[in-house]
Amino acid sequence: MSAEERRLDVLRAIVEDYVATQEPVGSRALVERHQLGVSSATIRNDMAALEDDGLIAQPHTSAGRVPTDKGYRLFVDRLSSVKALSGPERRAIETFLTGAVDVDDVVQRSVKVLAQLTNQVAIVQYPSLTRSTVRHVEVVALENARVLLVVITSSGRVEQRIVEIERTLGDDLLSDLRGRLVGATVGRRIPEASLRLAEVIDTFAPADRPIVTSVVTTLTHVFSNERSDERVAVGGTANLARFGGDFDGAIRPVLEALEEHVVLLKLLGEATIDPTVRIGTETGNDSLTGAAVVSSAYGSQDQVLATLGTLGPTRMDYPATMAAVGAVARYVGRILADG
Template sequence: MLVLRAVVEDYIRSQEPVGSAALSKERDLGVSSATIRNDMAALEDEGYLIQPHTSAGRVPTEKGYRYFVDRLATVVPLSEAQRRGINSFLSGSVSLKDALQRSARLLSEITGQVAIVASPSLSKATLRHVELVPVAMSTLLAVVITDTGRVAQHGLTVSAMPTADDINRLSSAVNEQCNGQSLSSASETVRALGGGTGFETVREAADALADAFASMALDERANELYMSGTSHLAHSRSLTDLAPLFDALEEQVVLMKLMSNLSEEPSATGVGVSIGSESHTPELLHASVVSSGYGRSTSPVANDSERNETSPDQDSTNEPIAFVGSIGPTHMDYAATMAAVRAVARYLTFFVSESGSGD
């Protein structure tokens, strides 16, 4: 397995078949060239390596990459310059959308691959504030702000417009009783509130608001995908592989489901990896996908030094509310890509936590 790791690392670096003589010369594996040659033959028999040509060295198979990735128990820390770059990019964000766009650009620059960042879906958000504004004779505009910083607007139709005092009273009650609730719970709370004593004049508005919350709670889709780095594909892949991969990037629903599932799988590194055919997506047969979830931090970190690279449990989340990921060739630098994806996910977790606290 040390020989396998050496082959994978050398092939990732050179993208040329790796021979036993080169390993014996460049690596201190503590065994003879003949032993390395026998081990490589055994690894080929077991499906970890393949020999593209009779006289050539060997290259890793999907099984070889999978073994390599699964043994990355710890993710290599990013360099100080990379950490400063992430901090600089995200610290200047003026909104969640801006932070997500910046994250996609930065991750693409770090990895040299395609970066994809999803905005949180409303179905996983909790209510932070709602404002009710009359906009017509029979229409109220509900401006809903969630803990992730997302702002959604819904028109509420009523047969008779309540007074300004009644509208303010309803808004105050909703914000007091629903703050921190999921949108589905908030829907039930508002409906019960409208049916209670003292709210008869705004019952219709309360029911309409409850319906709006329920509709938002059923929205399982991420609001938007932010993508960067497609130009990198032309420098890292053969032309025959480009067309299907671009097709895959167009199929955002497929990518969203794949990367979301990867980000929610339990992992010692906090990062999910799909290699080649593991994605069950023909267009990604020659590509690997690395993804990590970001969400609400149970104990937001206080400063950059704590936020850089510490234990795998750092910035733990209740559950991911969205994902950040990278797509590249199967011979990508997995250790570096996983480190970059995890670091950006942690910074987004911190950003969302800060936004949710009202800072």
């Protein structure tokens, strides 16, 4: 084993011990708790080298060392694998989420289960309508010259609108309108579907165009007005109290940051299907320099719907948190795809 590999092992041991104990880690503790295969003198030399590299630091006058943001970053980057969730944890996620009745319920349940699994603050972005495709469009004739318009998107969202029209819709026109709306929109992303709707009106006879225009206009409004990708659900803020001195007593700025949805969306960032970790200053928020955010997109590789994640102290169990965030994201994506 090279000196660099051994120092990475020492750094890994310091991170794991500090996360577990919240106490600065000394060389004696490393010798007692970890089978590093070298003398305490070698470990002290390795710790000195890690400190020179800015990967660990000595808080106050303590004899032990704690990881720096740079140290956590290297630890996360060198992770060979994340902790696998236990069977009961996986079953708990699946059972809890599969009981959801609609998209709002999926989001709220996701927030709750993620906060419980990680003991951190959970953040879930609602599925983005603009990134979704149209799964189904239905037009149902009602009494008194009205129709019911139903839209289902690939994100699982169901929208219903009642449209007032100038006269009762006949069966032939109803069937024709339904078929042309389906042909113009189903399987296409919302922005493209909106553009194609405008072309539908002129395909009908002049006498039918006022009715068609009313329906198409309402459908266009459904597509354009639902900015669900700007909505964020937050849960587990009470877990902040558990972190104690991890934020140097500055809990209020963290709470204030969590109240701003624009901040939350920036924290989640453009996450990928694989969990992304932002540590300290990487969050881009001065109020969260003592925090880390683990986020993941949900949906599929071909169609990302939105993001979810957790916020906790930089002194977090990164492998376990990444596993929980990744697992919940996969289940949410699967549920919405099957919905």
